[in-house]
Amino acid sequence: MRYSALKILREGLTGNKGWKPVWRDPDPKPEYDIVIIGGGGHGLATAYYLTKEFGLRNIAVLEKGWIGSGNVGRNTTIIRSNYMLPGNEPFYEMSLKLWEGLEQDFNYNAMVSQRSILNLFHSDAQRDAFVRRANAMFLAGADAELADADQLRAELPFLDFDNARFPIKGGLFQRRGGTVRHDAVAWGYARGADARGVDIIQNCEVTGFDIREGKCRGVETTRGAIRARKVAVCVAGSSGRVMALAGMRLPIESHVLQAFVTEGLKPVLPGVITFGAGHFYVSQSDKGGLVFGGDIDGYNSYAQRGNLPVVEDVAEGGMAIMPMIGRARLLRSWGGIMDMSMDGSPFIDRTPVDGLYFNGGWCYGGFKATPASGLCYAHLLAKDAPHPVATEMRLDRFARGHLIDEKGVGNQPNLH
C-alpha cells in the first residue's frame, strides 16, 4: 500500500477502514538465507537494504519483544555527521545522505528534519579541536560552519552569554544535522522490508546458536530452531548477552544512558544544541517537548533506567547554557542500554565463527548511524566484504593498535 495525501483523503472519507497492517505477523520458517537477530533500527534497515540493494529475499528478522523496542525507540533522535576521524566520518556522512532521501525511498514520513546541530565551545583549545573536526568533515564532503559568539548571540539570543560560568566562545554548526522521528524509522524500514518479503518475527528470542565445526548454522529461539546460511547479530545494548551465547567476549561494556523530555511547549529551539563544558544536549520535538540528554550513568548496567545524579547533572548543564528553560518541566525520563565500545566506535564485521556476523558497539552514536549501518551490514552479508566506508569497523583493531577514538579517552568505555 502506497501512502500519500490522496490515500489519507480517501480513507478519511470512508471511515479509515481500509488501512492494512504496516508489517505482517508471520510464523518463522524452518530456514532462511539470512537470519538477522534484533528488530531494532539497524536490524530492520539491514533487512531492508539486503532486499532493496542486494536483491536478497529469504530473510528473517527475529525480535525478542516488539520491533523498535531497543534504542531506536529510546534515543534523543539526533542525526549528524560531525565526526573527525577517517574511520568514522565518511561512514556517518554517508548515513546523513541516506537520511536525506530516506522518506521518499521507503515511502514513510519519519520527519527527517535538518534543523541543524550546534556544538558550543568554551575555550581556545576546544575551538582548535572543532576546527580540526570541521575541516575533516569538509574533507569527507560534509558541511560545517564555524560561528563566533556574536553570531550565536544574534541567532540564539536565549543562550547565556552574560552570566555563564564557562562563557560561550563560539560554536560549530552542521546545518544538515537535525532530528528524526525515531520510532517511525523502525516502522518505515519494517514496512519496506516486509513489503519485499522479509519475515519480521516479533516475540521471538534467540536462546542459542547452532555452531558446529566452526560454522554457525542457525539459531535456537523461543519459537523453535531456525536454520540459516548466515546469522547476523544486530542487538546493540545486548551484544554482550547475545554473543556470550556464541562463547565470545567483546570489547564492549553495556551502560545505561538516560534521556528526558519536557512537557509540550510552543517552539523555542530551532535545532539541536550541545553544551561544551558540561553534559547536555537538547532539541525540540515536533510535538513541542524539549528532548534532552547528557552523559551515561557510568556503570555497567542492563537496566533500562538510571539514577538521580545524572538527571541532576544534565539539568545543571541545561540551566548553565539556557536558563530560560528553568520553568519547563521534565515530563518523562527513560534509559537505554548502550554498547559502549573500547574506543567509542562501532563494529560491523565478521566473527571468528564462519557464518556469524556482528554489528554493535554503537555507544550513543547508533541512531544517526541507522541507514549506513543497515547498508554496510547488508553489504558485508551479501558480499562478504566490508563496504568501503566501513573498512575500519573491525573487531581486531585493538589487537592491531588501530584505534578510532574520537574523544581520546582510551580503553575505558564509560568515558566515551
Add this chain to the structure above:
Amino acid sequence: MIINHPLLGPRDAAEFVYLGDAALIDRPDWQAEDAAEAFHAYGYLRDNPAGVHRELWYHEQGDRSWLVVTRDTVSHEITAVELARDVARARGRGR
C-alpha cells in the same frame, strides 16, 4: 545508588568514580611469552555479564580507597563491597 563502604558505611554512589570490571586488577605479566595477547585481552575484552558483576569503584570524594563492588547489572543490587587492596592481595598481587 548507595555503596556500603566497608570502612565508612553507606555512601551515595555520586561520591565515587567507576572504572570497570574488577578483572582490571589482574594485570598480566609484561615479560610473559604471550604478553601482547594477554594485555590485549586485559585491556579490551570484557565479560560484560547481565547479572552479577565484580567491579571497581574509587571513593574520590571520600577516603580515596578503591573498592571492589559486587553488583547485579540488571537489578543494581549490591551484595558485597570490599577494599580493592585486599582483593588484589588475595589474588596474588604484591609488589
Add this chain to the structure above:
Amino acid sequence: MAEYTLQAEPPLAGTEMEIAGVRLWAPNDLALVSLALPLGGEAAAEQAVRAAYGVALSGIGRSVVAGDGTRLIRLAPDLAFALFPHATPDAERVVAERLKGAVYTTDQTDVWVALALSGGNTRRALERICPIDLHPDVFGMDHAARTVMEHLGVLILRTGDDDYLLLSASSSANSFLHAIEVSLRNIA
C-alpha cells in the same frame, strides 16, 4: 634582615557572620598535617602518635583531641590528619619532629581552608548541601567524613553538639563560603 617579607593572606581570613541563628566564621591559624602510616610500620606509627600526643589514633571516620588541642582525624587505614592551632608556616616540621620519622608527613595547611559553624540551625542548613546523615545519633561527636557538597570536596567534622568544622580546597574558598552562606540564607 631580608630585603623582602611575605605577608600571609589566607583565603577567607576575617570571615565572620551570623545567619539564621548560626555563627559562621573562618578560624585563624589552623595548621593541618597529613600523617601517612608506612606499610608494615603501622604499629610503630600508632605508637609514635601515642607517645607524641598521649592519645591513640581513632577508628576511621572518627577523630580524637589530644591534650595539647591537636585533633587527630583518621581518614583511611593508612592516613590521618593532625589539625592544630599554629601560626607559622612550619607545621609539617613541628609534627614530623614529634613523630620522629615513624610516619610520612605532608603539610596540608594551605591545601585546605576551614569554616566553622555553630548554632541550632546548623544541621538544617547543611541538609541543603551535605549528603551525609548528620543526625546527632548517627554523626556523633568527633565524627569526621569526606564527602562532596555543591561540587566541592569537603571534610566535615562534628566538634560540638551543634558545632561543625568544614574543610575544603583552598583554591575554591570563595565558592565554598558561598555554598555555605547560601545554605544559611535559604533557611533563614
Add this chain to the structure above:
Amino acid sequence: MSQIHRIGGGLIDRATEITFTFNGKAMRGHPGDTLASALLANGQRLVGRSFKYHRPRGIFTAGSEEPNALVELRKGAAQEPNTRATVAELFDGLEARSQNHRGSLEFDLMAVTDLLSPFLSAGFYYKTFMWPRAFWEKLYEPAIRASAGLGRLTMEEDPDTYDKGYLHCDLLVIGAGPSGLMAARTAARAGARVIVADEDFVMGGRLNAETLEVNGRPGADWAAGVVAELAAMENVRLMPRSTVYGAYDHGTYGVLERCTDHLATSGGKPRQVLWRVYSRHAVLAAGATERPIAFGNNDRPGVMLAGAVRAYANRWGVAPGRRVAVFTNNDDGWRTAADLAAKGIEVPAVIDTRDAPAVCDVPGARHVRGASVMDTRGRKGLRQITLTDGQMIDVDCLAVSGGWNPNVHLTCHQRGRPAWRDDLAAFVPGRDLPPGMVVAGAANGAMTLALALREGFAAAEALGYADKSDLPRAEDEPRECAPVWHVPQSRARAWLDLQNDVTVKDVKQAHQEGFRAVEHLKRYTTLGMATDQGKTANIPALAIMADCTGRTIPETGTTIFRPPYTPVPIGALAGRARGRDFRPYRLTPSHRWAEAHGASFVEVGNWLRAQWFAREGEQGWRDSVDREVLMTRGSVGICDVTTLGKIDIQGRDAGEFLNRVYCNGFATLAVGKVRYGLMLREDGIAYDDGTTARLGENHYVMTTTTANAVTVFRRLEFARQCLWPDLDVHLISTTDGWAQFAVAGPNARKLLRKVVDTEHDLSNEAFPFMACAEVTVCGGMPARLFRISFSGELAYEVAVPARYGNAMMGVLMEAGAEFDAVPYGTEALGVMRIEKGHAAGNELNGQTTAHNLGMGRMVSQKKDCIGNVLSQRPEMLHEDAVKLVGFRPVDRATGLIAGSHFIRQGDAATMENDQGWMSSVAYSPSLGHSIGLGFLKRGDARMGEILRAVSPVHGREMEVEVVSAHFINPDGERLRG
C-alpha cells in the same frame, strides 16, 4: 462574576476573600482553594483547548492527573506553562491564562482542525507531507510545530532560585491519606525516623474529599489530629506540597517540595527544593486515580470524574454544576450522587451500567439501570446527555466513574510490572517492588477506608515498627465494580486521552495497522504521552486494544511508568548550579594581585588563570602577549603556575613506583634532581607529562598537567592499591598548598638571588638545570625551588605556602623591577611553549602515542611500566604514523590556523589525501611570524617539504613548510646557562 457556584462547607477560609484573574477576568476565591475549585466556583467551565483538535475543555479531575485544565500561571519571566489548575493553590493576585489557542479561548481559530479530524487519524503524518522533499522543513513542519506544543516559555531567564537537600530516614511514607497516616503514626510511635511526603497542601488525602468517618468523627478531622500528633514528634518530618517523583536504586527517592508556589512571590527564597531522600524503607500510600468511561463526545466541559465532582463539593464547597447526573459502573459513583444530593445539588439521574439495585438512596435522582451515556451536547459546556435507552437528560455536569486504578507508578520505577486483579478490574503493584518498599491502601488495591487504615498499620508493622495502639474504626464502604470501558453504542468520537486527543477509533485503527503491542499503541497514537502521562487514559485504552485482539487485558500488556510521577521543573533539578554557580571557581594564589594589575582571566577547567596583563596603550590582546613574550625572553617574566597538579609521594618504594607509572626511567633520579616524565595510559597512548622532583630519600613531588591533576591522582591510587598493593608508597595532593611561580628569562637567576635567602647557592654549578631544593625565601619562609623550564629560557619555578602566594607575586615583581620583569599569562606561556616545541593539551589529546610525539625512545622496554606493552602494537608504530613537527608559513605574513589539515601540493583536499593536522599555532614575536605545531605522516622525515594547510571551514588555505618543532634555541644552551 461572583462565586455563583460556591456552596457551603469545605476546608476553605471563607472569612478571607482573595482575587485572581483568568484570561484577564477578575474572579474571587478563598484560601484553601485551588485555581480549579475557584474557577468552578466562579462558573468558569471552559478552561482550555485540546492538543490536536483544539476542542473546548473543562476541568476534569481534582488532582495531579488532570489532562485538560492546563494554564499559563503568573506573568513576565515568572510565567510557567502547562500548570495544572487542579493543583495550583490559589493566592491573592494569581494570574492565569488558558493556552494552546489562536485567538481567544472561546473562539479558537485552530478549532478548524476538529472538522478535519477524519483525515487526521492516528499516525496520519507518517503517511504524507513527503513531497516535495524540501517542503517538510520549510512548510509542513513549521506549521505542525506552531500548532503543536502547549504553553509558552517566555525565553527569559527563570527569575526564581532553587535549592537541593539530602534527608535520611528509616521510613518514607509516600502519601498522607488514611493508610499513609496510619503507617506513619505507627512507625513514629515505635521511634522510627519518619518522613511523610504528600503532593497536596493539606494532608489527609481522600479523607478531605469524602464524608466518611473515622472513629465516629469526620475523616478530615481524624486526619488533622494524626497530622498534629506527628507534627509534634521530633522523629517525624512532615512534608506537604512535596511530591515523591521517583524511586531510585537502594532506597533513594526524589522529592520535589514546592516552597513558594502558593505565594505571590518567592521573596528571595528558593521556589522549590529538590530533596534526595535516603530511606531504609518506604510505604507507598499514593491512593488511586479514578478512570473515565469512553462514550461519544465525552470530552466536553462539564464531563468530570465522579470522585472529583464530590471532592469539589465536599472539600472546596463548590458545585461543579447545578444539575449533575452520575454515570457509573461501580458503587463508588453512587457516593458522588449521595454527597451532592446531601449538599442540595440537583441530581436528576444516576445511570449505572449494571442492571442492579440502587447502592444507596439518592433523593430526587432517577436510577437508570443497565444503561449508559452514549452522547452529549453543548459546544463549550455540557447541556444534555443522551442515554443508550434513548433518553435525553438536560444537565450541566456529568460525573463519570469507571472505577479506580491504584497509583502503582512508583512501584514501576525500577522496571517492576504491575499485576492484574480481576476483582478490582485494575492493575495493582506486582511482586517486583523496589527493594524496601511496601504498598498500602488504595495504591495496593485496598479500596475501602477500613481496609486502607488496616493496611497502613500492617505495612509499618511488617517493616518492624510495632505500635500497640488500636486501629481506628471505619467502615468498609461498598466498592463493587463491573468494568465497562467504552459504550459501544456511541457513534460519535469517544475520547480516551483527552489531552492528546486519542479516541477509541484511533486505538482501533492502530490495531488494524498492526500497532498492537502496548508500546506500539502509545507511540503510534501518542496515547499517554501528554503531560498527564495517561494517568486516566492508559488503562481504558488498553482495554479497548484487548477487546480488538480478543485477549484479556493482562495478556495484552501493561504500561510501566517511568519517573517522574508528576513533571519536575528543570530549574529545580539543576538547583543552585547555574549561571556563575554552575561549577566552583578555583583561583590561583596571586589572583588578587593579577586583578589589581590588569589581568584578563580565562577558564582553565575550574581554574581562572591570568591570560595576559594589558598595559595602557595596547591595542588588543596580541600586543600584550607579544610584549610579555619578548620581555620574558629579553629579561625575565613571572607566571603563576600553581594550577599544575602537585602530588606528594612518599614511601620506601616511591622511586620504584614512579619507575612503573612513568614510561621513562626514574630509578636513577638523585636527591635534589628533577626529571621530565611521560605517563602512558595502559593502552599505550601518551597521557600526561610533567616533572617529578626528588626532595629526599623517600620523598618525591610529582607535577601533572592542570587538566589531568585529578585523574592522574586517581590512576596512581589505582596502581598503588590494586596493582602493587605491597609497595610502601603514599600519595597526597598538595596542588592548592603551594603557590608556584615560573621565573623565566636570562635575568631569572639575578631576580631570584634577591628573593632566595643567601645561604642557598643559586650558581649554575651549585644549582644546575634540573636541580631542585627546599630553600627559604624572604628571610626564612620555607620554599621549594626547581630549575625547570617550559619556555626554553633560563628558568626556575619557586613555590611558597599558598597563603603567601599573593604577596610572593608582589615581591617577585618588586625584586624584578630593576630588570623590567613582567608578569605573563597563559597566552604568553602558550606562545613560548610552541616556540620551544613542547607538547601541551592540544598535542597530548589522548589520541597520540609517544611515537607520534617524537618521544618513542622514552618508552622503556626494559622495565615493567604502565602502557609499554600495548604501546608496541604494530599499527601504533607504523612508519606512516603521524609525527609532531613544526610548521611555518611560506608567506611569513600569513597567520596559520590551528585545526588545518595538511594536503600535498597538487592533491585534492579529501580525506584520502589527508596528511595530518595542525594542532597548535601562535604568532611568534621572537621570530616575527606565525608558527605551528602539528602532526604529519612521517613528519620527522619531511623537513623542508612544502604542504598546503587547508581550513575549508574558514574558506582558506596556505602553503607551509615543515620545520623542526624547536623554533627557539633548539640546542637548549639558554635553559642550561
